[in-house]
Amino acid sequence: MARRAFTPVEVRTALHVVRVERDERRPSGRFLLIDGRESSHVDLDDPTHLEFGYMRRIADVADELRPRDVVHLGGGACTLARYVAATRRGSAHEVYERDEGVLRVAREHLGLRTHPKLRVRIGDAAAFLPRRADGSADMVVGDAFVGLHVPAALTTPGFTEHVRRVLRAGGIYALNVDDAAPLPVARRHAATLAAAFDHVAAVAPRPLLRGRGGGNVVLLASAAPLPLDALRRRAAGSVDREEVVAGWPTEAGAATLSNQA
Numbered sequence: 313m314a315r316r317a318f319t320p321v322e323v324r325t326a327l328h329v330v331r332v333e334r335d336e337r338r339p340s341g342r343f344l345l346i347d348g349r350e351s352s353h354v355d356l357d358d359p360t361h362l363e364f365g366y367m368r369r370i371a372d373v374a375d376e377l378r379p380r381d382v383v384h385l386g387g388g389a390c391t392l393a394r395y396v397a398a399t400r401r402g403s404a405h406e407v408y409e410r411d412e413g414v415l416r417v418a419r420e421h422l423g424l425r426t427h428p429k430l431r432v433r434i435g436d437a438a439a440f441l442p443r444r445a446d447g448s449a450d451m452v453v454g455d456a457f458v459g460l461h462v463p464a465a466l467t468t469p470g471f472t473e474h475v476r477r478v479l480r481a482g483g484i485y486a487l488n489v490d491d492a493a494p495l496p497v498a499r500r501h502a503a504t505l506a507a508a509f510d511h512v513a514a515v516a517p518r519p520l521l522r523g524r525g526g527g528n529v530v531l532l533a534s535a536a537p538l539p540l541d542a543l544r545r546r547a548a549g550s551v552d553r554e555e556v557v558a559g560w561p562t563e564a565g566a567a568t569l570s571n572q573a
């Protein structure tokens with residue numbers, strides 16, 4: 313593959329300093345950094361390439377669910393929306409991104425092309441999602457971050473109730489959180505999800521689940537049973553050694569987690 317021309321990008325938006333960096337291992341790979349943190353990665357030539365383990369695991373859910381309508385909380389490079397749009401023809405994506413400057417960088421430097429089936433709305437996801445109709449989505453992807461944190465307004469019981477309302481029967485909410493052992497943040501969010509949904513699970517690298525280090529935990533929630541066996545098969549052999557944990561305990565310590573069915 314020919315090496316693409318690359319000019320470093322640094323933009324001061326109304327909210328953040330946004331940078332685009334070259335992926336030294338992939339000529340067409342680009343990292344999106346927001347205030348110095350890697351916030352997304354996109355392969356300009358291949359929308360099905362997902363560099364981050366947590367995005368791969370959310371993509372597993374989409375591959376299994378085959379959603380028609382997906383809502384994305386947090387836009388970044390819109391990598392996940394582009395992945396599902398590329399792999400699930402005809403799927404429709406509504407993305408909420410609060411920083412207009414991030415969207416501009418994604419358009420001008422990260423190859424994002426919006427169209428009627430991939431729309432980005434600029435503003436707070438906490439304001440947009442409650443306006444969405446009941447039963448209008450098959451999947452909601454929660455990946456909005458300010459620094460290391462999911463904005464508080466997107467983790468309240470009231471907001472979570474709106475996610476449940478917006479999902480169709482069998483729909484799945486995938487919420488990415490950043491945490492460190494013994495996972496106090498993920499447990500808190502899991503407890504909120506468990507109050508609104510009958511089925512909750514978590515996907516995370518094995519060391520993190522065993523009480524070591526930090527990283528991404530993807531929480532899954534649905535009114536219907538989750539396709540755990542299929543997700544485990546997809547995660548098996550993953551570079552980040554991710555595991556799928558069902559019935560996430562909200563009080564117990566990380567060491568007591570087991571891979572129960």
Ligand SMILES: C[S@@+](CC[C@H](N)C(=O)[O-])C[C@H]1O[C@@H](n2cnc3c(N)ncnc32)[C@H](O)[C@@H]1O
Binds near residue numbers: 436438
């Ligand atoms: C980790 S990036 C999202 C990456 C994205 N999932 C992708 O596939 O490329 C997080 C994004 O969430 C946005 N964000 C933070 N708070 C938000 C909010 N309350 N509503 C909408 N977007 C928000 C940030 O501006 C940032 O672009």
